[in-house]
Amino acid sequence: MLNVVICDDNKRDLDKVVNLVEKFMVNNKCNYQTHVYRDFNDDFMKLVKSKMPFRIYILDIETPSRSGIDVAREIRNKDLDSVIIFLTGHDELGRLILQNDLMFLAFVNKFDNMDKRLNEVLHKAIDLVKLKRTIRIEDGTNTYIIDLNDILCFIKETFDRKTTIKTDYAEYKVRKSLSQIYDMLDDRFIYSHRACIVNKTRISRIDRSKRIIYFDNGEYTDLLSDKYKKEMVV
Numbered sequence: 001m002l003n004v005v006i007c008d009d010n011k012r013d014l015d016k017v018v019n020l021v022e023k024f025m026v027n028n029k030c031n032y033q034t035h036v037y038r039d040f041n042d043d044f045m046k047l048v049k050s051k052m053p054f055r056i057y058i059l060d061i062e063t064p065s066r067s068g069i070d071v072a073r074e075i076r077n078k079d080l081d082s083v084i085i086f087l088t089g090h091d092e093l094g095r096l097i098l099q100n101d102l103m104f105l106a107f108v109n110k111f112d113n114m115d116k117r118l119n120e121v122l123h124k125a126i127d128l129v130k131l132k133r134t135i136r137i138e139d140g141t142n143t144y145i146i147d148l149n150d151i152l153c154f155i156k157e158t159f160d161r162k163t164t165i166k167t168d169y170a171e172y173k174v175r176k177s178l179s180q181i182y183d184m185l186d187d188r189f190i191y192s193h194r195a196c197i198v199n200k201t202r203i204s205r206i207d208r209s210k211r212i213i214y215f216d217n218g219e220y221t222d223l224l225s226d227k228y229k230k231e232m233v234v
Contacts, residue, residue: 001183002032002129003052007068008060008087009038013110017058017087020115024122031187040066048075053135053184055082056125058118061107062088072104083125085118135184137165139174146172148188152202152215154181155223156195168217192232196223206232 004021008014018036025032037044040063048071057075059068072084086107106121108114135151137144150167156178157164163181165172178197182189185197192198192213204216211224213232224232 001054001185002030002126002187003035003055004032004058005035005037005044005047005055006058007037007040007044007063007071008058009063010060011038013060013087014038016114017118020118021058021122024119028126029187030126039063040068040071044071045074049078054129054186055079056122056129057082057084058087059084060087083128085121085125129186135181137172137174137176137181137184139176142174144172144174148186148199149201151189151199152217152219153192153199153221153223154178154189154197155221158195166219190231191228192221193223193225193228196221200232203232 002025004025006014006017006021008017014036018034021034024030035047057072059072061068068086072086075082075084084104086104087110088107089110106117106124108117108121133148134145135148137146144165146165146167150169152166152168155164155166157173160173161175162173163176163178165174178191178195182191182197188199188201189197190200198213198221199215202215202217203213205214206212206224207214208224208229210222211229212220212222213224214220
């Protein structure tokens with residue numbers, strides 16, 4: 001799931017950005033959640049320090065309490081993967097951003113065709129997020145870092161309340177629910193059954209009459225329910 005974190009102290013600008021983001025995500029069929037703030041307050045900084053995956057930050061450069069540039073620097077101290085987009089109403093502040101080594105994607109001028117510009121930048125942001133090809137799962141003393149392209153599916157086990165991660169080369173059992181794992185994934189993963197999430201880019205064909213999903217390495221699963229069968233398009 002994509003997490004879009006938006007902060008702008010101007011309510012009118014904030015509402016406009018939220019609406020543009022939601023329209024973009026719906027049109028591009030993205031699984032997303034927005035996190036909206038009016039200031040870089042304690043709740044915002046708590047989110048920065050959390051382990052929430054797949055983040056796109058859209059940050060106002062100026063708020064009453066703090067500079068978005070300073071906040072971006074704190075984000076980069078903890079997180080090199082998330083995408084950062086700056087909002088500004090002043091081009092000279094855009095030039096100030098360029099003087100800081102913040103590894104940001106773009107800055108968007110609120111008063112210069114913002115709708116079109118933000119739409120273009122969000123397309124680039126989605127592409128960058130999809131390049132983050134690993135999932136990190138901490139399970140007790142074990143930490144699993146797995147390439148998303150290698151994962152075939154996640155299956156909820158009935159008896160031991162664990163989830164099995166099936167990959168090309170191994171299987172891992174972790175104490176995580178499917179819903180917890182789903183929130184850590186991107187849009188290539190979809191439910192095929194209440195007990196199974198599959199990597200749709202790894203599906204070679206679906207036998208709908210027998211309810212079997214075949215993967216491109218010869219493996220298969222029969223966890224395909226009527227509820228999700230219509231969504232399984234290859």
